Amino acid sequence: MNKPIIESLEKIYSSIQNFPCKQCHKCCGPIIWFEPEELLIRDYLEKNKIKRIIWTKKQFEKNHMRCPYLIDDRCIIYPVRPIVCRLQGNISELICMSSNNGTLTSKKELNKIREEFVELIRQTNSMNIFYSTLKL
Ligand code: SF4
Numbered sequence: 001m002n003k004p005i006i007e008s009l010e011k012i013y014s015s016i017q018n019f020p021c022k023q024c025h026k027c028c029g030p031i032i033w034f035e036p037e038e039l040l041i042r043d044y045l046e047k048n049k050i051k052r053i054i055w056t057k058k059q060f061e062k063n064h065m066r067c068p069y070l071i072d073d074r075c076i077i078y079p080v081r082p083i084v085c086r087l088q089g090n091i092s093e094l095i096c097m098s099s100n101n102g103t104l105t106s107k108k109e110l111n112k113i114r115e116e117f118v119e120l121i122r123q124t125n126s127m128n129i130f131y132s133t134l135k136l
């Protein structure tokens with residue numbers, strides 16, 4: 001695992017405000033993550049002997065479009081969930097469907113998060129690489 005990349009990624013994650021999530025999982029559908037996140041997720045999957053899950057469109061439809069990592073109403077990769085899951089409820093593009101108790105992240109904060117994240121992707125030389133739970 002690339003320690004400096006992981007540390008930078010965790011720093012970005014920790015700068016995202018904690019949304020008062022009710023854990024209803026209504027927002028847990030097909031997701032994507034990027035190379036720096038893949039390093040963290042891959043390591044977590046290996047350490048916890050969790051099989052990588054990538055579904056086809058058909059499998060998603062059969063499972064009512066829920067995220068494949070939502071098992072028995074619990075996110076099995078929660079400690080390493082990608083940035084898209086962490087931003088849920090915090091930004092206008094990813095509004096929470098169950099609660100509006102949170103204050104949205106300001107444009108300025110979001111831009112800072114975006115810039116740091118893009119820089120991290122650039123450092124891993126993987127601008128075009130992303131991983132998805134959906135088989136394209
Ligand atoms: S819809 Fe809102 S409350 Fe439900 S899991 Fe997503 S962020 Fe949390």
Ligand code: SF4
Binds near residue numbers: 028076
């Ligand atoms: S990774 Fe976890 S938090 Fe993110 S969509 Fe899947 S189940 Fe929900």
